[in-house]
Amino acid sequence: MSLEDRPVVDRFSSGVISAWLERHALLLAALVTAGVLAVMLYLPIGVVFLEAVLDDGAPTLGHFADVLTDPFYFGALADVFAEPLAIGTHLGSLAGWLAAVSISLTLEYPIPGVDLPVPWIDLETPGVRKGLFGFTAYQAGLSTIASVALGLPAAYVLANYEFYGRRTLRSLTILPFVMPGIMVAVGFYAMFGRSGTLNSVLGVVGFGPFAFIETSPLAIVILAHAFYNAPLVARLTVAAWESVDERTVETARSLGANKRRAFRDVVAPQLTPAVLTGALLTFIFTFMTFPIVLALGGLQLATVEVWIYDRIQRLDYAEAATLAVLETMLSLGLTYAYLRYESAQAGFSQASSSPSTEALFPDLRTALSPRRLAILGYGLVALILFVGPLASLVVGGFTDGSGLTLGNYAFLLERQLEGASFQTLPLPAIRNSLLFGGATLLIAVPMGVVISVLTVRAGRSGAIVDTLAMVPLAVSGVVFGIGLLQGLVFGLSLPGGWRLRVTGAVAIVVAHAVAAYPFVTRNVSPLLANLDSAMVESARALGASRVRALLDVELPLVANGIVAGAAFAFAISIGEFSSTVILASGSESYTMPVAVERYLGRRSGPAIAMGTVLLLVTAASFVVIDRVGGRYEL
Incomplete structure (x- = not known):
């Protein structure tokens, strides 16, 4: 029976219900999102934090x-x-x-044929005791400086020069940021180890081998953090650079300012917010660093996060929870500072005349200019630091110490053909990673969009909502994974004899979605805040409801931000390791990063081969989503 054939009362009831749902759709979506966060985020964190304030059940x-x-x-x-x-x-x-x-x-390192070794400048503070928290902040500060120093030149090149593959390279700038830490550690071992690529190249000219990792583990850790975060700084700065109105620069030049003065007075102030944002995010991420330090530095360079993991391994939950609370308070304060700063920068309009780009190397004479030579020098550094570990990782999958071989991939194929249920098989790992990534998108993107709408419309109180929603940025994956395991996976008793449990693939997808949705929010919120309110008011004047105006006007205009957030969410899900390794305890729900870790404990060759597959899948998915998102750019 069609709607027209139904009784008038039924049609009236359906219309009333539809109208009510449309009027309250955003409220219902907000309640559902709040419920998901309460159960899947705050409850697991609360389970861990209770350990810090209870002693045999008594508050303390x-x-x-x-x-x-x-x-x-x-x-x-x-x-x-x-x-x-x-x-x-x-x-x-x-x-x-x-x-x-x-x-x-x-x-430090002696050079063959030279009497004096190479000096390294060091800051000695014999009277100062840093402590675990002090050392964590110290290495995070050094990592932030290195990330900014390496990210700004890349932003300059990508924003001002045109060359073949520029767009693809820009898409790949975020790839290191979403790579699993365990893979970064393996890549740096393959690059900087005694038998690594760098020592092999130096050996050709009579130098080495040098024990880079063994003698300077902190320097290697800082470089690994820069590998992670310098592309993030570059990506944020490129976006800010491209939003600079070229007409303001031309006006400054017409008033007598040279290029350097115009850059200092016009361009640099507009880049500063993006640079500071990238630096603050880098400090937060490196303050909570875990897998890189654990793999490259061990307990001798332990950060707070590594020590929490060690305490949990020793079943000292009270001390681990206390450290987790203190770490979260510090990181949450930094996250709040970042959100306030970002909010203060909101509302600036995009440039109507973007800076023009020029060919990077139009001819040989131009290529030999000091600026181009400096770019080539930076390219060499980037080749060693960014391409080197990734290339060494790929090459490592085809070598076994005696030459080229396909044995590592043959091992993975044999393992798959054997198909024993207790083994870690490559195809299920790839399948699970892709399925979990897709499921993460279905949860993280709507949640991120709803939170963005709420924070933009809430005005001043939106900062509080935004801060509470950004808790995943301030809580480590280790703490969150342990909370899920102790709480929802083991089960929580509810009144009336009910028991709440979330296990298996559902728990992993939820963990991935909670980790990923803040990146959707961070991509969508600034675009929503900068939309012209007159367009929404026009739609409302033509009879559109608030929800219809959101769906038909606002969201299509910020589609590029939604797609960019989706790319982040998918890539983060593909590479998530900290919580997944805790939750994927069975034989059916492991992912590619977990498979890499399990293979690494037995044979490094198959682990590197599996890591190469993970790298290719992550890179391909991110480039595809980023290219699709380009169709929606304003």
């Missing part, structure tokens, strides 16, 4: 007092926390520590 702050006053964790600040009122004593100690700081030269 003793765990915090023990950690805050322990010099191992807070170094010199432990005395301040132990005796906060002894201000004079602390100031005297600070003066002594500052007097003890000195810059010295430490001797």
Whole structure:
């Protein structure tokens, strides 16, 4: 029976229900999103954090007092926390520590045929005790400096020069950021290890081999962090550079400013917000670093995150939870600062006249100019740091120490053909990664869009909603995975004898979606905030409801941001390791990163081969989504 043939009362009821749903669609979506976050995000985090404030079931702050006053964790600040009122004593100690700081030269790698070894500048602070938190912030600061220093030249080249493959290279700039940390560590071992690619190249000219990783693990960790985050800094800065109105630069030049002065007074101030945003995000990410430090530095370079993992492995949940609470408070404060800063920068219109680009190497004479030579020098550094680990990873899959071979891939094929249920098979790992990535998109994209709409429309109170929604950026995957395992996977008792459990593939997809949706929000919110409200008002004046105006006017105009967020979400799901390795305990729900870790514990060759497959799948998916998103660019 068609709608016209139904009784008038039924048609009226259907119309009323449809109208009510349309009026309250956003509210219902917000309630569903809040419910998902409450159960799948805040509840698991709360399960872990309860360990920090309970002692045999009784509330206590003793765990915090023990950690805050322990010099191992807070170094010199432990005395301040132990005796906060002894201000004079602390100031005297600070003066002594500052007097003890000195810059010295430490001797590192000897060069064959040269009497003196190569000096490395080091900052000695013999009177200062950093503690675990201090060292974590120290390495995060160094990593941030390295990431910005390496990311800005890349942004300059991508924003100002045209060359073959520029768009594909720009699409791939985010690939290192979404790679699993375990793969970055394997790639750096393949590049900088004693038998790695760099030592092989240096051996051809009579140098080495050098023990880069063994003798300078902190430097390698910092470079690995720069590998991760410099492309993120570059991507943010390129977007800001392309939004600079070329007419303002031309106006400055017409008033007598040279190129350097015009850049300093016109372009640089507009790039500063993007650079600071990238630096702040880099500091947050490297402060919570886990797999890279664990693989390349071990406990001797342990960060807070690595130590939390070690405490959990030793079943010391109270201490691990206390450290997790303190780490989350610090990172959440930094995340809030980032959100406030981003909000302060919102509302600036996009340029109507973007900067023009020029050919990178139009002729030989131009190629020999100082600027082009500097770009070539940077290209060599980028080749070693960014392409080297990835290329070494790919080459490592086809070698076994004695030459080229297909044995590593043959091992994966044999493992798949054997098909034993207890084994980690390559095809199920690839299938699961793709399925989980697709399912993550179905959850993370709607959640991210709903949160974006709420934060943009909420005005000043939107900052609070945004901060609460961005908690996944401030909570580590290790803490979140443990919370899911102890809470929802093991099951929580509910009133009335009910028991809530989320297990298997569902738990993994939820973990991936929770980790990914903030990136959708971060891509969509600025675009929504910059839309002309007159277009929405025109649609409303023509009879469109608020939801219809959102679906028909606003979302199509920010489709490029939605697609970019989807690319992030899919790639993050493909590469997620920290929570997945905890949740994929069975033989059916493992993913490619988990397969790499399991193979790595037995044979490095198949692990590298599996990692190469993961790299190719991630790169291909990200480029495809990014290219599709280009069709929607405004």
